[in-house]
Amino acid sequence: MESRELFLHGSRVPDAGPDGELMTLNMGPQHPSTHGVLRLELKTDGEEVAQVRPHIGYLHRCFEKHCEKLTPPQIVPYTDRMDYLAAMNNNLGFAIACERMMGLEVPEKVEYMRVIVAELNRIASHLIAIGTFGLDMGALTPYFYCFRDREMILDIFEEVCGARLLYNYIWVGGLSHDFQDDTDDKILRFCDHFDKRLDTELNPLLSFNKIFVKRTANVGVMTPEQAWSMGASGPSLRGSGVDFDLRRDDPYSVYDRFQWKVCVGEGLMGTVGDCWDRHWVKVLEMKESVKILRQAVAARPKDGDVKEKVPTRVKLPAGEIYCRTETPRGELGFYIVSSGGNQPERVKVRPPAFCNLSVIDEISRGALIGDVVAILGSLDIVLGEIDR
Amino acid sequence: MDFAALVQHLRAALPDAVLEEHPEAFSPWILVRREALGELALLLRDDPALDFNQLMCLSGAHAPSTDADRLWNVLHLFSVRHGHKLALKVVLDAADPACPSVAGVWATADWHEREAYDMVGITYTGHPDLRRILCPDDWQGHPLRKDYVAPATYNGMPLD
Amino acid sequence: MDFLMGNIWLWGPITAVVIAAVITVNALVSVWLERKVSAWMQNRLGPMENGPQGILQTVIDAVKLILKEDIIARGIDRPLFKMAPYIVFGASFAVFAVTPLARGISPADLDVGVFYVLAISSFVAVGIMMAGWSSNNKWSLYGALRGVAQAVSYEVPLSIAVLTVVMAAGSMSLQTVCVAQDGGFWNWNGLALHRNPFLVGSFLIYFIASLAEVNRTPFDLPEAESELVGGYHTEYSGMRFALFFLAEYANMLAAGILASVLFLGGWQPLLPALDFVPGPVWLFGKAYFFVVVQIWIRMTLPRLRVDQLMYVCWKVLVPSALAMLVLGGLWQLMIQG
């Protein structure tokens, strides 16, 4: 075990074998735990990994090219399809970027509802991240429990906007539908159910399971310096102990009105910034999201039209903007250039998972093949967003 | 530091690096002389008064039709310690799309520059591994150029 | 009866056919059990379409596997590739030969029954190695290497734990081991705290090691699907894959049978008064209890990493098994005289 610990702190990168040869192993594009179509080119010495070269682009769907030909309201459904596990957050990021360009103020009611759906979707997305992370570790059952709870969120979304995965709910200037009469109750009921389940079910079954801890603690340690330099964001950044969350530090919408705290990795089971910390930050963040949800549901104004400020014709003024929001995976940035026409000239997306994935080579040198799977799972990538 | 102070600081440190400043933009930006980008990037990262430790985004863009045939290399920077932001823009001639790489300054730039190379064809000098990233390695052309025409076939496969 | 038992040419084929039938039925039942138990634990229903509670689903799956195309990719070492599933299946098939079904009845009551079981079951590793090597696939090779390393390592604590029982019973014959646990469940090795408490420890060690022997979670590294795609059987399809599949479930049952024979009295009834229930019922009941526990563990625990697997074997199970052996022996010397 001691020698392994040495690798993990990066003091020893395995050399090529005695005869100077490393085996090239293609993990993916068809592989069960690459979370989509990712290819990792591993250079291995036995079970030890000397280098990881990610190859992306297998799911490239020309999002940025499409945007040149679409009006902003038409782009919103396309943003759904980038990070399909957190479509609300993507809609929100794009809508806010457009609204800032247009100087559009949306009604307070809409802001609160946006926060509610964004936080619900954050929980849903983290649930998948945690469930699939467990699945990568070989724990089958937490995955189903996560999906069961996520289903409640999807039901709420379906009731509100009619779709379960790709919502097209947050529009430039407003929302597509108002909540139904009993949506608030359903959200609160979900919060009660979920809070309880998290502590009595998911944590003892997965987070604190000794095997799980041993598999993830001290594995794939990302230092804060590495994280900043590689542009890691979201739970991957906070897992390294960096206290930074765009919702608090670069506030948008009405996040500054709620009482909540930014969760950071503390190295509870091993080193700060290991896979377990990244997992734990997600668990804690879900609890914070529940807190925000409770406050937002209580505080949200009930009257008013959610489409009141939706322009009949969305026309971005000439100029360029970079606008970033915090999705479950981290910093989602939209760089929009417009020359005042109906369609934006250029929409560049800065996907959080794109930058998070680029860290993988640095943090998995010297790990075992099983660790690479753990690291990949803990980084919580969505290929739809990386490849766009 | 606010934008004006930032620009002042930069002009004092590197007198000929900043060509224009645009404080009125949605995300205020400065136009940087191409040759000075590398030096400026190091200054931005290492000067404790600036301390831009995060490269939020690096975008390549083919400039809007209003601005002739030019490519933009746009960097959005953020400093966690000071909380200030700055956008740098390097304007390149589409015929000579070479631009200094900042991958050695912010590691984030590595993949983003590969993407900009892939999409609009900016060739970054000094980049450690400038390959296509989203398109296949043998793809022809740079899809986000305004004059790009989608090919009819790829390796004999019809593209519809 | 003695005539029958004595005539190997008559008795042998009949036994073989019966065991083959048992293995096949067992695979159908175990797969169904695995699906159903996992579904119940995961708030699902599992297969429901074919037959009541989907009991015929596995039959249909088996038909599908038989009808599927048998793909042998280029670059494969064909003779080894074709032979490997039969070796794996054959090994798990042969283990059943010494199962004590009831008092005095076993297909073959060998004097060295325990030894035979351990020897034959470790033969599976040879098949796994052949499959992994001949597939000419890096993932298969990883699976095979892991599988062999694991099988060889876990053989050690497993054998030591079994040795404790052999020592207590004074015989290597499985029939004798069963007879030694006569007289109600309090006399079963795995529960008999008053007879030899260290056997209970051995029971736990044996069970954990047997999980590794049959490649079940948390020790399913040779076929860890999230790491190695399919492990050593990545390249197999159709009937050859079905043989691996059959062997896996046969191994699960064999491990269960051995555990119940060694530690839960085999065919012994729960209470002496329940003697009228035939021995095989008790034996298979106990064996399937272990199968369900294996499934239950699979549904609960994550998988170990390859170095942790070795750590658990050599640094945890082997020392503690040795301790149980020594202490159990001392106990027998001191207390029972």
Add this chain to the structure above:
Amino acid sequence: MAYFGDIAEGLMTAFKGMGITLSRVREKPNTVQWPHEAATTKARTRGELFNNIDDCIGCMNCAKACPVDCIDIVTVKSTKAVDLGRTSNGKKKTLHLATFDIDMAKCCYCGLCVEACPTECLVMTEKFDYSTATVTGLHYSFARMSESDVRAAQEALEEEKRLAAIAAAEAKVKAEAEARAKAEAEARAAAEAAAAPAPAGSEPTPTPEQSAAPDAPQADAGTPAPDAPTA
């Protein structure tokens, strides 16, 4: 002692986890035996698109709103003599719908077309299970006009146009004559008064087809339609 602690913790957490999984056996399953049981859709569920062609005015708003271009509409303008009636919410119909095709295989279920529809005739139903054996099976045609109907409508329109063109030509000649007369009169007046020349007020000739700005918001059926169905 961390060694024994780890072993104990390992066993304890394993048993705890097994307790949790076992206790879930008692809970009711969370799945629905679809298609034996009805799947739960909600009132707003965005499923298959349906167009009530009787209420459709052919305004093309849906086709324009669609981000994936899955709606294909071809209209023929009706002649003045034909009254196509009104929609159920009182909008006047002025266009024959030669084609109204939706390719559900392309549809991305964003619902933008439904929002754009001024007469609420295009709706997303709750139906979500409509898989077909072929992709073309998902190509829905809602228009009810036969080819001969379309041709008849086109001919009628062309006839009307021809008549209108004649009328316009006549009107133009007349207008020109009037203008000339007016100009002459004005010139005379100007000569008389020796004042500044009056502006030549040439009235725009009314064309049968008024072309609106392609992206102007259309609340009503003011959209120009192609004269003949293409392809």
